[in-house]
Amino acid sequence: MTDFVTPQSAAIGSIPAVPNALATGELNTAILVDPVKIQAYAESIASQMNDQSGGPRIEDLSERIADITVETSAQGSSILTVGIVDPLWVLPMSGFIQVDQDGFLWPPVDINFPTGTDCVWRLCQYHAVWDADSGSEANLTLTFEDRIVSLLREMSPQNGIAQGQPNQTLGGFFKQLVDNANQVLKCNPKIQLVELISPGDPNYTPPIDYTPASAQSPLRQNPAKAKQGLTTAQQAQLKQIQQAVAQLFGGDPSTGGGSKSITIRGTEPYAGQLANTSATDPNSGSYVPNASYVPGVDTNP
Amino acid sequence: MGLTVKGQPATAQQLQIATVAIAAGKLLGASSAALQACIYAAMGESSLGADAGAGQNVWQANNPGEYGPAPNWSKMATAFFNGTNDFQAGGAIACANRGDPVWMIANEVEDNKVWIDSRGDSYGHEWLGGQAQGLAEAQAIVAANGGGTIAGTPAGLGGTGTLANQVSNSLWTVGDPSNPDQDYWTTFNQYCMDAQWYGFSDGETLYAADGTELMAQTPQGILSRLDPSVVRAECTYDNTAFMYASTHTRKARIPRKTSLARLTSPTMVTVRVICDIDKYRAGDTVILQLFGPADGPWLIGDCTRSVFQPYSDLTLVQAMAPINAASGLTSGPNYLTGKQASQPGSGTVIAAMLTEAATISKDDYPYVYGGGHSQAGAPSGSPKGFDCSGAVAAVLAAGGLWPWGSSVPDDAGVISQLRSNNFIVPGQGTGRPECTLFDNPGTHIFMRLNGTFFGTSDGDDGNASQPNGGAGWLYDSHSDASSSAFHAYHVPVAILGQQVTAAAVTPG
Numbered sequence: 001m002t003d004f005v006t007p008q009s010a011a012i013g014s015i016p017a018v019p020n021a022l023a024t025g026e027l028n029t030a031i032l033v034d035p036v037k038i039q040a041y042a043e044s045i046a047s048q049m050n051d052q053s054g055g056p057r058i059e060d061l062s063e064r065i066a067d068i069t070v071e072t073s074a075q076g077s078s079i080l081t082v083g084i085v086d087p088l089w090v091l092p093m094s095g096f097i098q099v100d101q102d103g104f105l106w107p108p109v110d111i112n113f114p115t116g117t118d119c120v121w122r123l124c125q126y127h128a129v130w131d132a133d134s135g136s137e138a139n140l141t142l143t144f145e146d147r148i149v150s151l152l153r154e155m156s157p158q159n160g161i162a163q164g165q166p167n168q169t170l171g172g173f174f175k176q177l178v179d180n181a182n183q184v185l186k187c188n189p190k191i192q193l194v195e196l197i198s199p200g201d202p203n204y205t206p207p208i209d210y211t212p213a214s215a216q217s218p219l220r221q222n223p224a225k226a227k228q229g230l231t232t233a234q235q236a237q238l239k240q241i242q243q244a245v246a247q248l249f250g251g252d253p254s255t256g257g258g259s260k261s262i263t264i265r266g267t268e269p270y271a272g273q274l275a276n277t278s279a280t281d282p283n284s285g286s287y288v289p290n291a292s293y294v295p296g297v298d299t300n301p
Numbered sequence: 302m303g304l305t306v307k308g309q310p311a312t313a314q315q316l317q318i319a320t321v322a323i324a325a326g327k328l329l330g331a332s333s334a335a336l337q338a339c340i341y342a343a344m345g346e347s348s349l350g351a352d353a354g355a356g357q358n359v360w361q362a363n364n365p366g367e368y369g370p371a372p373n374w375s376k377m378a379t380a381f382f383n384g385t386n387d388f389q390a391g392g393a394i395a396c397a398n399r400g401d402p403v404w405m406i407a408n409e410v411e412d413n414k415v416w417i418d419s420r421g422d423s424y425g426h427e428w429l430g431g432q433a434q435g436l437a438e439a440q441a442i443v444a445a446n447g448g449g450t451i452a453g454t455p456a457g458l459g460g461t462g463t464l465a466n467q468v469s470n471s472l473w474t475v476g477d478p479s480n481p482d483q484d485y486w487t488t489f490n491q492y493c494m495d496a497q498w499y500g501f502s503d504g505e506t507l508y509a510a511d512g513t514e515l516m517a518q519t520p521q522g523i524l525s526r527l528d529p530s531v532v533r534a535e536c537t538y539d540n541t542a543f544m545y546a547s548t549h550t551r552k553a554r555i556p557r558k559t560s561l562a563r564l565t566s567p568t569m570v571t572v573r574v575i576c577d578i579d580k581y582r583a584g585d586t587v588i589l590q591l592f593g594p595a596d597g598p599w600l601i602g603d604c605t606r607s608v609f610q611p612y613s614d615l616t617l618v619q620a621m622a623p624i625n626a627a628s629g630l631t632s633g634p635n636y637l638t639g640k641q642a643s644q645p646g647s648g649t650v651i652a653a654m655l656t657e658a659a660t661i662s663k664d665d666y667p668y669v670y671g672g673g674h675s676q677a678g679a680p681s682g683s684p685k686g687f688d689c690s691g692a693v694a695a696v697l698a699a700g701g702l703w704p705w706g707s708s709v710p711d712d713a714g715v716i717s718q719l720r721s722n723n724f725i726v727p728g729q730g731t732g733r734p735e736c737t738l739f740d741n742p743g744t745h746i747f748m749r750l751n752g753t754f755f756g757t758s759d760g761d762d763g764n765a766s767q768p769n770g771g772a773g774w775l776y777d778s779h780s781d782a783s784s785s786a787f788h789a790y791h792v793p794v795a796i797l798g799q800q801v802t803a804a805a806v807t808p809g
Contacts, residue, residue: 033611037608038608041608067607068609069606070604071604071605072503072582073604074601074602075499075798076794078504078582114579117505119504121504146503147504152486156483156485157481157483162476163472163473164472164473168328168330170473170492170509173492174509177475177485194506195510196514197498197511234519234523238590245590245591
């Protein structure tokens, strides 16, 4: 049987194995899992919980924290889960975790995490396990939901609006809901709604809090996101990768590395093109529905 | 040409005041004329705030303290639109609705001396070009804030209010008569799913976003497979999981069905990358390089990070196209309202499943052993009904997760096939959207959709003959869901949010 050989596979044959960073220790992961840093996170969370629980302080709470995990989702609520080693069920038994007469976890326990961000999470669920064999494993899981979500859950037609306005867009309706919640709940800080909706979407409403434009996506209030497309550093990084690919696969780095089939008009690789594609006409600066301009390449959609 | 106030370039604060006032008017459903009158009056009274002084009394209201501490532009503008406090003539909205011209609305609502004495325009003389210049400036400012049209720009660009392409067919509501206590978060999620927007919160900010705009962000990073920080990646493309919508033949090519439903295209890309704890969040974008067909920009659908690990796990998805975003600005008022959009064939996987589940009730479909097994989605037997796996398969088929009309195996077979197609993963789903299957192999299966259980009930408290049981929403399954006999599997959010095409959900 003959081996199936292509120029690419021949080239691949010469590629040395690429061990990952964890295996080689090439990256200093100790910085990222620094015990001191983890301890600081745990102490911060423990301190905030002790301050707000309404029950007795648990002085060694930070030492009981066995896991802290953040799960963000692009659809729905994001959560923070904290695993705690509490074989004797001190937290639920001591009054540290309390509920109101309806069985609702109360008073609210809000946690700022990670330190240095404005992210705030509110305790929404606790799950305790009693297992004689569990040993020193975390047996109590506290789930904190995004505080904003928790506040919006408190609002209903009973204490707020039941419907929107005539001739209102969906974006406008959302803004109305948030404004109403801020007003009724006297939120501090206020719930901030960012709408990243295409101007061509019939449901689009320019939000109040910032000037909308395709070129502005203030996700996370990150300055790097204040404009569209690749940053200069990212363009340089992409070029480095292209050159590496060209070396491995024998392609032309000026056209995006080894695969000409993924170039657009021979000027830039597919990923870079797509990432920089805009519906804004580079000539007039105005939004054009369904158009895709590639900066520096296209003058027509 | 930039926006001007009395012939001078508008300052940042003037633009901010205008934006706030116009937004307040939009929330009240103000027409373009009412919005322009509000701005025209503000320019006439205080040069749109420039002459308002420390009290920020932009509209020169008689008792500015009534509106709360300054700046109180939104409240004062609201009073201008509604004719409350000391604003007159029923407010700008009422005046505009009876057809008064813009300059007249401004004067009668402000009830200034010139208007009282002579029914004239108190403001026009403040512009070198007279009233016409003032009205043109107001019109331009309103148009720039998306509140009307101006010569030379697309009609309705970003606008709201009374423009035809943006008029909703019905009021947006919080809950409905069957669920009058629905909360805001559920409402927000429901409408986001209907419109195929991304509605999410990352601990810091609430976002309503569509896929187009999310993908237009500056990427959070470029991930190369050979980058030492990328320690693990999985990329799955699966032709057998595609569902074809229509047939298209191209010259000199193999006839191929195109317009693929994007249910699993590709199924999933997951990347484990060493990074700082807050480097990536869901809603960010990344660019993949050296991942073969997966090269290019991706949306982070989920991001999980434990502080005890040096890496984050990213689940990358293709961004959904928002419903009707492709219809453009001039297509007329034919976009779907939230409730219409949730009908099968035009919504997301979860929306289609919810709709299907809502149409199945034990009043119509009793428990019938083997019911719904010959053709997924179709009740069978005599009388026609469903058994547990037949009912669950009908809902899955509506969401495109099971081939509509195909035969349905027993519960274990259903789970097996869903797992082989990567449609489900072990564990319960959380939050919304959510679809969790609970299976006691060979015995019983039911599901939970956005927190509500669905399946077949025995109807008679365990009576084996189940004379009163049937398919529908369940209200007594919490104990089964937490029983160790039942294994839980959930459909990943990345799949639940994707669009189901009509071909995938409509019975053939």
